[in-house]
Amino acid sequence: MADAKPTADNTAQDDLAAEWAAALEQQETAHEVMAPAEQVSPAPFTNFTPTGNGGAGNDINMILDIPVQLTVELGRTRIPIKHILQLAQGSVVELDAMAGEPMDVLVNGYLIAQGEVVVVNDKFGIRLTDIVTPSERMRRLSRGM
Template sequence: MAEEQGFDPDSVAGMEGAGGDDVMDDWAAAMAEQEQVDAAAAATEVKPATSLFQDFSAAGAAQSVPQNLDMILDIPVQLTVELGRTKIAIRNLLQLAQGSVVELDGLAGEPMDVLVNGCLIAQGEVVVVNDKFGIRLTDIITPAERLRRLQK
């Protein structure tokens, strides 16, 4: 360490008459102090700061699931029921008027797709409840099936 700073203890030996003993005493004191600091650091056992971090173990996860789930329960999502789709040229789109019929690819009596934020999660049939349309879910798409459909 002393050589890194450009200090050579051997060169101090010739300075005894010009205060070289004082320099050597300071050097020895500094080395002794450093040895004490190193010994104290080695004797000190390092303990992890577990209280600073959230527990992600299986036991901790089981306890924190309801709390974490509560945080997202009020997030709004877009639920869409899709009757069918079609492609149409802009020329034909501009010719649409009241009473026009647009043919869709969905068949009559076929289950409707239920999408959440554009992702298919279920299928169902149209029902009327209190003069409003609704959907009765007939088939829920499993998470594995959703992943398979996304990979296509």
């Protein structure tokens, strides 16, 4: 088996992950100390190392590079088409979410977590504050079918 060499894409992703981790660490120290129940350890782009028995690690490796759609949802609303046609620059659309509520993090349209917005080096990101448990995800999937 040939030695795996890092590609330029992997190196760029590692550099970006390190930059986000450093910026989040700076942000944590700059803000006032949070209560222990609110503390969330920053872990963007954590390397996933599959473990398991036998060939289970090889099975998971087959899907690790499959791209998925990650969406952060601020809120939703239902409005008639006539109101959409009246939208112009500066229009305000009211959403069902309240200010300060956590935002939903969806993967391929399925809720997997909630989080809060962070700004790092003039870019927006999201700090995950609550992960949906696998059993809850399965319950939601079965309810939706």
